[in-house]
Amino acid sequence: MMDQRHVHEPFVFxxxxxxxxxxxxxxxxxxxxxxxxxxxxxxWLALVQAHGHAQLFGWAGLFVVGVGLFFLPRLRGTTLARSELAPWTLGCFVVGVTLRAFCQPVVAIVETQMPQASLYAALGRFGTLVSGVVEVIGVLLFVTMIVSSFRRARPLSAAAPIIPVQPYLATAFVSLVVAAALNAALSTSIALRGYLFPGTLDNALVHLMMYGFVIPIALALSVRNLPLFLRLTSPPKRVLLPIFILYVSGLVLRVAGELEQVFGSVGAVLQGVALLTFIWSLDVLLRRKAPWTASRTPPPAGYVETRKPTRRNYPDYGEFGRFELLVISAYAWLAFASALAVIGGAATLAGFPALFNPDIERHAIAVGFITLLIFGMAVRMLPGFSGKSRVASARLVLGTVWLGNLAALFRVAPLFAPDLPGANIALGASGALGWLAVACLAVNMWRTFRRNDKRANQIS
Ligand code: HEM
Structure with a gap:
């Protein structure tokens, strides 16, 4: 049985x-x-689809599943049930993503350039089929563990911390199950013939994973954690439900927009407005409101003087590095992508041709928001999950801030003006920069999890 206190670690690795x-x-x-x-x-086309799948199910997906197994039962006031299923879940995701990453390009290359090597094509097709099936099993095992944990928890009180974010979590789970089923159906179609998922269904799958699964979970975790980590005011509960309704309506329309463009444009506007309102309410970028600590009863006279001062505006002493820069830049990228969605969607509805390459919004979210938020949450949350009091290296945290933001900037900015001198060099370098940023996080997490806390107290 997997140790419950360290259940997240193999998923993160x-x-x-x-x-x-x-x-x-x-x-x-x-x-x-x-x-x-x-x-x-x-x-190239096969590698693009394999890359998108590995990023959404492997990178973002496994990180969210690992953190979710640790955090969600605690948020519901209980512990993880049926934790013996965790290694199977991990195995299914890893086997599924690896098979797909390897087999889809093999099928494409063998099929079109080496028709005599039909055995390899057959093996590749079989591998793609298995990949889709085991991923469905992995997703169902994950959902089983979370649902069993919630079932054995005590009934919710009106003030339970999970209540305001419940609809966001429910959307994430439903989207994940539908996405895994659609992915399995499309993998089966490759097992029968062809080597690519058809464009419209592939886009619908990407929308479901990105906007349906990863973003709602990220918003729910942000509502629960960022007020504490960044000393913000919690977003008012009364705004979370309207934002959610707007967001989910946008999500459904965007998926339907793969069939009829006008739905997609309305969906983009609704989703963009919902996300911008969310960011405004979370107050993570502008810090307009007094922090939640302002309304607490003041401590007894003389108490503050006995305490080591925390960082200005933050409740920590720097033991997680400048993680706030990762979180703030992630939300700045989300605001940017959401503004583009609103402007682009409104322009299309007004009859203008598409203003922006859709890849800009996609990667502003994928690299800018999702990846930087994973970096920030990883260094701020995971040491505590693993019983460590700090991250191994604050310098590596700063490395992920610079490299991650540069990767996002170089991935997105050249698409606005591809003919500018240097645009292609920046674009071409973005992948390597993103890789280096992830490598910094990997080294930092490895050192953090492996160190004993005595040594871990000395940060570099
Ligand atoms: C700097 C890092 C990255 C680079 C250089 C990169 C590069 C690319 C490229 C060149 C494409 C094809 C675009 C086209 O068709 O014109 C693509 C597609 C895609 N990427 Fe990325 N990407 C990066 C990071 C990410 C991340 C972090 C995610 C998700 C979390 C992601 C998800 C996707 C998806 C879903 C697609 C579409 C796949 C499909 O068509 O099925 N990418 N990426």
Whole structure:
């Protein structure tokens, strides 16, 4: 049975390993090929889909599942039930993502360029089929553990901390199950013929994973944790439900927009407005409101003087590095992507041709928001999950801030003006920068989890 206190660790390491290989590893290759105008054959298209899948199910997916197994039962006031299923869940995700990353490009290359090697094509097709099936099993095992944990918890009180974020969590779980089922159906279609998922269904799958699963969970974790970590006021409960309704309506319309463009444009506007309102209410970027600590009863006279002073505006002593820069920049990228969604969607509804390359919004969210938020949450939350009082290296945290933001900037900015001198070089370098940023986090997490706390108290 997996040790409950360390249940997240193998998931985090697996997420990092998949990110460094099929996720950001493939990304570095496909972006360099695109930027430096190498001939893009079917191998490139297959690698793009394998990369998107590895990033969403492997990098973001496994990280969220690992953190979720530790955090969600505690948020519900209980412990993880059926934890003996955790290694199976991990195994299913790792086998599924690895098989897909390897088999889809093999099928594409063998099918189009080496028709005589039909045995390899058959093996590749079989591998893709198995990948889709085991991922469904992995997702169902994850949902089983969370649902069993929630079931055995005591009834909720009106003030239970999970209540305001429950709809966000429910959306994430439903989207994950639907996405895994759709992914399995599309993998089965590759097992029968072809080597690519058809464009519209592939886009619908990406929307479900990105906007349906990862973002709602990220918003729920932010509502619960960021007021504490960054000394913010909690967003008022009364605004979370309207934002949620707007967001989910946008999500459904965006998925339907793959069939009829007007739905997609309305959906983009609704989702963008919902996310901008969320960011405004969370107050993470502008800090307009007094922190939640302002309303607490003041401590007895003389107490404050006996305490070591925390960092200005934050409740920690710097033991997690400048993690707040990661969180703040992640939300700045989300605000930017949401503004583009609103402007682009409104312009299309007004009859203008598409204003922006859709890849800009996609990667502003994928690299800018999702990846930087994972970096920030990892260094702020995971040491505590593993019983450590600090992260191993504050310098490596700063490394992820710079490299991660540069990767996002270089991935997105050149798409606005691809003909500007240097644009292709920046674009071509973005994958390698993203890879280096993940490598910094991997080294930092490895050292943090492995150190005993006596040594871990000395941060570099
Ligand atoms: C700096 C790092 C990254 C680079 C260089 C990169 C590069 C690329 C490229 C070149 C494409 C193809 C775009 C096109 O078709 O024109 C792509 C697609 C995609 N990427 Fe990334 N990417 C990066 C990070 C990420 C991350 C972190 C995620 C998710 C968390 C992600 C998710 C996707 C998805 C879902 C697709 C679409 C796949 C499909 O068409 O099925 N990418 N990426």
């Amino acid at each position: 697996a997420a990092l390993a998949l990110a460094l290989t099929a996720g950001f590893g493939y990304a570095a290759v496909i972006i360099a090929a695109l930027a430096f105008k190498l001939p893009l054959g079917v191998w």
